[in-house]
Amino acid sequence: MISFEHFIPNDQSPIYQQIILYIKQGIAAGQIRDGDEMPSRRVLSALLGVNPNTVQKSYKLLEEEHLIASTPGAKSCVTVDDAKKAAIRADLLGTHVKAVVQAMQQMGATKEEAISILETLWEENL
């Protein structure tokens, strides 16, 4: 059973997207593996204190990306292989960093300054 104990919700983005991101990051980190059981919609919604439909939306989108498989009546399971894992990792890293790079370049930061800030914040968050 996948744990959500490290899930920290924020109100900057929709909850259903945060759930998706949490799963993807778990897969990319190797903490979530193929065959792992997802919590049921109702259980997770109670755990996070949100509506079951919100969780359902996350699961539906994850299923459309073929990252989980659901059969009516049974629990949903994660379905990933090394290729999917690598793709997710590249996607998450790419999109995140690319947005930051564009923002920093537009405000006139140098590459050295960017690396310096990254290193500083990296240590702080450990």
Place this chain on the structure above:
Amino acid sequence: MISFEHFIPNDQSPIYQQIILYIKQGIAAGQIRDGDEMPSRRVLSALLGVNPNTVQKSYKLLEEEHLIASTPGAKSCVTVDDAKKAAIRADLLGTHVKAVVQAMQQMGATKEEAISILETLWEENL
């Protein structure tokens, strides 16, 4: 007069927030300076192809942050000093990079990997 020729709208975030971000990034980069004239609400709305009320919302919020000053009948002007500029720069850089650092750490990336990706994407976007 502040130019919006490099403004590239996207549908990921509200337009009024994109306008605010564009101004802030311009200030942080030093391209937009104290006393610079903002385009009128009507002119900018026509330029961007959006409703005047959307632009008005941006300007109102910028004024609440004391980044522009408006007097009825006259054009709105940018009101910044070195302290405000530094604060904006730190805020934009901090929030952006912090989000990336958290995401990358959660998916098990190393600091060296993060720097490597940053350098690669930095060159690509030049």
Place this chain on the structure above:
DNA sequence: CGAACTGTATCACTGGTATAATACAGTTAA
């Protein structure tokens, strides 16, 4: 079997975003 779970679907409500159409008052410049 039957109770308790599971996934799934449908409807309604809310808030934020964007648009639209005006209206009014102050400033600017020909």
Place this chain on the structure above:
DNA sequence: TTAACTGTATTATACCAGTGATACAGTTCG
């Protein structure tokens, strides 16, 4: 002066994302 601009305010409308509440059908297991 006066016409054309400026900022500001109001009201109404439409749309969509997010959430809430409920119902139904299939699976699991004591």
